Amino acid sequence: MADAAAPGLGQTVCVTGAGGYIGSWIVKLLLYRGYTIRGTLRNPEDAKNAHLRELPGAAERLTLCRADLLDGGALRAAVAGCHGVFHTASPMTDDPEKMLEPAVRGARYVIEAAAEAGTVRRVVLTSSIGAVTMDSNRAPDAVVDESCWSDLEFCKETKNWYCYGKAVAEQAAWEAAARRGVDLVVVIPVLVQGPALQPSVNASLTHVLKYLNGSVKTYANAVQGYVHVRDAADAHVRVFEVPDAAGRYICSDAVLHREDVVRILREFFPEYPVPDRCSDEVNPRKAPYKISNQRLRELGLEFTPAAQALYETVICFQDKGVLPVSAGPSSL
Numbered sequence: 001m002a003d004a005a006a007p008g009l010g011q012t013v014c015v016t017g018a019g020g021y022i023g024s025w026i027v028k029l030l031l032y033r034g035y036t037i038r039g040t041l042r043n044p045e046d047a048k049n050a051h052l053r054e055l056p057g058a059a060e061r062l063t064l065c066r067a068d069l070l071d072g073g074a075l076r077a078a079v080a081g082c083h084g085v086f087h088t089a090s091p092m093t094d095d096p097e098k099m100l101e102p103a104v105r106g107a108r109y110v111i112e113a114a115a116e117a118g119t120v121r122r123v124v125l126t127s128s129i130g131a132v133t134m135d136s137n138r139a140p141d142a143v144v145d146e147s148c149w150s151d152l153e154f155c156k157e158t159k160n161w162y163c164y165g166k167a168v169a170e171q172a173a174w175e176a177a178a179r180r181g182v183d184l185v186v187v188i189p190v191l192v193q194g195p196a197l198q199p200s201v202n203a204s205l206t207h208v209l210k211y212l213n214g215s216v217k218t219y220a221n222a223v224q225g226y227v228h229v230r231d232a233a234d235a236h237v238r239v240f241e242v243p244d245a246a247g248r249y250i251c252s253d254a255v256l257h258r259e260d261v262v263r264i265l266r267e268f269f270p271e272y273p274v275p276d277r278c279s280d281e282v283n284p285r286k287a288p289y290k291i292s293n294q295r296l297r298e299l300g301l302e303f304t305p306a307a308q309a310l311y312e313t314v315i316c317f318q319d320k321g322v323l324p325v326s327a328g329p330s331s332l
């Protein structure tokens, strides 16, 4: 069940957080490209991970193993003998107790495990735009690119512990990789949208669900980058396979104001109670910042329009029964 020109044949790679939203799409793409995969999960027996065993090629080339990010020994065992590592597992929370230690120690353990294995060609780490844009001193017209880092003090002051944790985890990975001589490449996704392979709705999809199920009556005066989950997975595999890939890669199609998001949702799906009023009727509308996705485009990635990602997210909610299906079909 692998692509005829499968570049991954004969190569084993480890994917941490294999059952998560992005992790599942990375596993699917790696299987398609012929890789043999060791996926780490906190609980391989949990029914929420059953979708992985249904993926084409999984029966022959996917094994699942148990590893918490705080368990260096389990991560070492998962990475031993692998040719590559995709480190996507991370808590996604603003609770500092739950976020910081697993994110930072986990990133360090994965790099150490790759160094000790001696067989790992490259580690690809999933960072976040939260590690990049949280900087109150950035000029409004500045282009956000891979040279930008979030201001840790600003993250602390604003209690953005997820952004803080992702930035510190990425820094810890770079530091450990330099010290241990590990080839590290980092993918930096903005908010990821599009269909979920796993049964549950994860944090980034809740962002859109609340505009469709009546749980909010207004939208925020805020902007955000959006990217399709297939493109996020593609970016990870691309930076692993391209020998010259190096450094950080921002993975984003477009930055949208919430007003644009609700307009897109309303146009595609007029049947849902999508809010049409901003919660902030005083301040000027926030301007979307400019973001560069040039580095991934130079590697050949053609980004799916953000509107399509939003459309597919809603279809996925309907398929999973999270949203009722209307009588009149919507079409893109």
Ligand SMILES: NC(=O)c1ccc[n+]([C@@H]2O[C@H](COP(=O)([O-])OP(=O)(O)OC[C@H]3O[C@@H](n4cnc5c(N)ncnc54)[C@H](OP(=O)(O)O)[C@@H]3O)[C@@H](O)[C@H]2O)c1
Pocket: 016, 017, 018, 019, 020, 021, 022, 023, 041, 042, 043, 067, 068, 069, 070, 087, 088, 089, 090, 091, 092, 102, 126, 127, 128, 129, 166, 188, 189, 190, 191, 192, 193, 202, 203, 204
């Ligand atoms: N989705 C986005 O919009 C977005 C944007 C930018 C970056 N990211 C990054 O992309 C990566 C994947 O996120 P996602 O959206 O796919 O989220 P997700 O569906 O919540 O997946 C997160 C994965 O991390 C695992 N995990 C969490 N805490 C762990 C721990 N202590 N030990 C071991 N595993 C742990 C989870 O495993 P369990 O199943 O055991 O809970 C899950 O498989 C994360 O690094 C996230 O920061 C996501």
